[in-house]
Amino acid sequence: MDIIDMNVIDSNASAMGISRLILMENAGSSIANRISHISKPCKITIFAGTGGNGGDGFVAARHLLNMDFEVDIYLLGHPSDIKSPETLKNWEILKNINIKTNSLGIHIIKDSSQLESTNSTVVVDAILGTGIKGNIREPVSSAVDIINNSTGIVIAVDIPTGLDPERGIVDHKAVEADFTITLHKQKKGVKNGDKKYIGKIVVCDIGIPREVELYTGPGDLLRLAKRKTSSHKGQNGNVLVVGGSTDYSGAPALAALSALRSGVDISIVASPNCVASPIRSYSPDLIVKSLSDNYINFDDTSKILDLSKKANSMVIGCGIGLEEETSLALNEMIEKIQKPIVIDADALKILDSKSLSKHRNEIVVTPHKAEFKAFFGVDIPEKLSQKIDVVLEYSKECKCTVVLKGNVDIISNGESVKLNATGNPGMTVGGTGDVLAGLIGGLLAQGHNAYESAYLGAFINGTAGDFAKKEYGYNYLASDVIEYIPKVFRIS
Numbered sequence: 001m002d003i004i005d006m007n008v009i010d011s012n013a014s015a016m017g018i019s020r021l022i023l024m025e026n027a028g029s030s031i032a033n034r035i036s037h038i039s040k041p042c043k044i045t046i047f048a049g050t051g052g053n054g055g056d057g058f059v060a061a062r063h064l065l066n067m068d069f070e071v072d073i074y075l076l077g078h079p080s081d082i083k084s085p086e087t088l089k090n091w092e093i094l095k096n097i098n099i100k101t102n103s104l105g106i107h108i109i110k111d112s113s114q115l116e117s118t119n120s121t122v123v124v125d126a127i128l129g130t131g132i133k134g135n136i137r138e139p140v141s142s143a144v145d146i147i148n149n150s151t152g153i154v155i156a157v158d159i160p161t162g163l164d165p166e167r168g169i170v171d172h173k174a175v176e177a178d179f180t181i182t183l184h185k186q187k188k189g190v191k192n193g194d195k196k197y198i199g200k201i202v203v204c205d206i207g208i209p210r211e212v213e214l215y216t217g218p219g220d221l222l223r224l225a226k227r228k229t230s231s232h233k234g235q236n237g238n239v240l241v242v243g244g245s246t247d248y249s250g251a252p253a254l255a256a257l258s259a260l261r262s263g264v265d266i267s268i269v270a271s272p273n274c275v276a277s278p279i280r281s282y283s284p285d286l287i288v289k290s291l292s293d294n295y296i297n298f299d300d301t302s303k304i305l306d307l308s309k310k311a312n313s314m315v316i317g318c319g320i321g322l323e324e325e326t327s328l329a330l331n332e333m334i335e336k337i338q339k340p341i342v343i344d345a346d347a348l349k350i351l352d353s354k355s356l357s358k359h360r361n362e363i364v365v366t367p368h369k370a371e372f373k374a375f376f377g378v379d380i381p382e383k384l385s386q387k388i389d390v391v392l393e394y395s396k397e398c399k400c401t402v403v404l405k406g407n408v409d410i411i412s413n414g415e416s417v418k419l420n421a422t423g424n425p426g427m428t429v430g431g432t433g434d435v436l437a438g439l440i441g442g443l444l445a446q447g448h449n450a451y452e453s454a455y456l457g458a459f460i461n462g463t464a465g466d467f468a469k470k471e472y473g474y475n476y477l478a479s480d481v482i483e484y485i486p487k488v489f490r491i492s
Contacts, residue, residue: 001185003130003165004222009184011219013212021086023206024052027183028059028090030204031157032067034181035060035122039153041068042121047143049127049161050077055087056157056183057126058094061104070103072120076127076139078110112142123150125175129158130165130187135172148176156180159187160197168192184208216420216459221492223456225446227263237264237445240311241318241438242304243345244271245295245326248319249278251345254431254478255318255438256286261485262442262460268311270304272296275319297325301333312445313340317347318434331355340444342366344437348375356398362450363400364440366433372404384408388417401450403440405433409458413451420455422462424469431478436461439485463488 014020035044046061048054054075061071073094082088098106109115125147127140136144144161147154154177159165162174168189178199182190183206190198227236239259243252249271256267256279268287269279276290289307291300308314314337320326327350334341334351335358342364343351348371356363369380376394380387387410395402396414404410409420439461443453464484468476471484 001187003187006130006184006187008217008219008222009208009212011222012215012217013208015217015219016209016212018208018212021089023208024055024086024090025059026206027056027204028061029063030183030206031056031060031124031181032063034179034202034204035064035069035124035155036067038155038179039122041070043070043072043119044122044124045072045074045118045120045152046124047074047076047127047147049129049140050075050081050083050087051129052084052087053126053129053157054082055084055090056129057124058087058090060124060126060157061094062090062097065097065102065104072105072107072118074107074109074115074143076109076143078108109139109143112139115139115142115146117146118150118152120150120152122155123147123152124155124157125161125177126157127161127175129161130189132162132164136162141173144173144175154178154199156198158183159190160193163189163193163197165189168194170194170197214417214419216418216422216455218491220456220459221489223448223452224489224492225263225448234265237312237442237447238266238310239264239268239313239315239438239441239445240307240339241267241269241315241441242271242296243316243318243320244269244275244279245319245321245323246272246274248321249275250282250431251319251434253279253282253286254434254482255315255344255441257283257479258435258438258482258485259315259442259445260285261482262439262446262457263489264312264442264445267438267442268307270300270307295321295323295326296329297323298329298332301329304333305336308337308339311339313342313441315342315344315437315441317344318437320346320350322346322350326350334358335360337361340364340450342437342441342444344433345371351375353377353398356400362444364403364444364450364454365398365400366403366405366437366440366454368405368433380404388412388419392417401454403436403454403458405436409462411451411455411458413454416451418451418455420458420462422459423465424474426469426474426476427462427465427481429476429478432461432465432481435464435478435481460485460488463491
């Protein structure tokens with residue numbers, strides 16, 4: 001598990017009602033229980049940092065006291081350095097119980113000269129965990145030396161201090177643990193690290209339900225690509241929307257405007273000439289390229305392929321129509337396009353699903369129930385677990401990411417599954433699917449992979465719809481959903 005994954009999980013658990021304080025309590029309790037299996041009650045020294053790792057150590061200390069351990073806590077830093085509310089709360093609890101009726105010793109270490117060697121039977125590293133950045137500084141550096149020179153059993157909380165949590169390597173120095181008690185799931189650095197530092201790995205459950213990882217939540221917004229302050233026009237993504245036909249000008253415009261709201265720099269619409277002017281009239285922010293008169297056909301393929309060369313992603317199908325010539329043109333183009341593609345709406349009815357395997361880049365398809373049957377030739381069952389199985393199977397078979405839209409969106413890349421429960425019945429209004437397609441295309445253009453773009457897009461689209469409902473009730477439009485997209489980005 002990457003560190004960003006754990007941060008997302010913490011945030012989504014909090015959104016579900018499981019506070020970080022509860023998770024810290026569960027973590028500390030699990031650590032103490034595991035230590036009690038490793039050693040009988042004895043003298044134990046806990047070196048604690050000022051972050052979340054230290055907070056886990058504070059909770060563990062409290063539980064260990066109840067198990068008849070003699071506990072010494074060494075806080076490496078001043079209490080004013082504690083920024084985490086959960087860690088500070090547990091520090092205050094420890095101070096309140098530090099009276100003569102227990103065997104707790106608290107030591108505040110402001111300088112490495114205040115540290116001395118320990119003869120404790122068990123020594124716990126609850127210093128940095130995943131919070132390491134660069135070389136270890138004092139007094140942490142001296143504490144690492146003391147831990148490594150001790151004769152006691154060394155136990156690291158989550159990840160040994162000094163071990164890179166992502167790469168599993170040591171740039172400076174690190175705690176050499178006999179046991180690493182990792183929380184919820186094994187971190188990438190622990191999995192890939194040298195056994196010299198990690199010792200035996202023990203994974204402890206801290207009470208995070210499966211649903212926290214299965215469903216999207218506000219924590220997933222932490223994955224959004226960060227814009228560089230030095231970037232200039234065009235560096236943050238270029239989306240090409242291919243769609244529109246005699247009767248449909250709004251769909252491609254909604255997708256293109258949604259892509260812009262996702263954060264891309266440029267959104268271009270390639271559409272039949274008959275709707276090019278109406279699309280231009282929707283917004284001066286759109287660039288519109290005219291194709292054939294009434295619908296896309298073979299004569300347009302070379303121009304579309306040429307436009308695709310400058311795009312970072314494409315959205316195909318919004319309002320594109322069901323003409324036979326359009327179908328032949330799309331099936332011809334799909335294997336020649338060298339960019340990630342979102343396939344939506346009418347394109348799902350006229351494209352051959354088998355042609356997707358010929359495409360050499362990532363593809364996202366966004367069907368609702370009827371479009372899924374038209375595209376894959378199979379009915380969607382009613383039971384959620386069965387729906388998940390079907391989406392997983394067909395996304396794997398077609399080597400693409402599938403977003404099955406519904407009351408609960410099901411997103412799969414053939415290996416993993418995400419569910420999205422944001423949104424409301426007001427999103428049955430025409431155009432919200434086009435907004436979703438544009439969002440996913442925009443995220444693809446900004447460097448997210450197909451699966452991540454798909455479930456992030458579903459969450460953002462549904463949450464924007466929920467904001468629109470608060471303002472308008474069920475009387476809102478797809479264009480209103482687009483206007484609320486920036487508000488969703490601000491909740492991360």
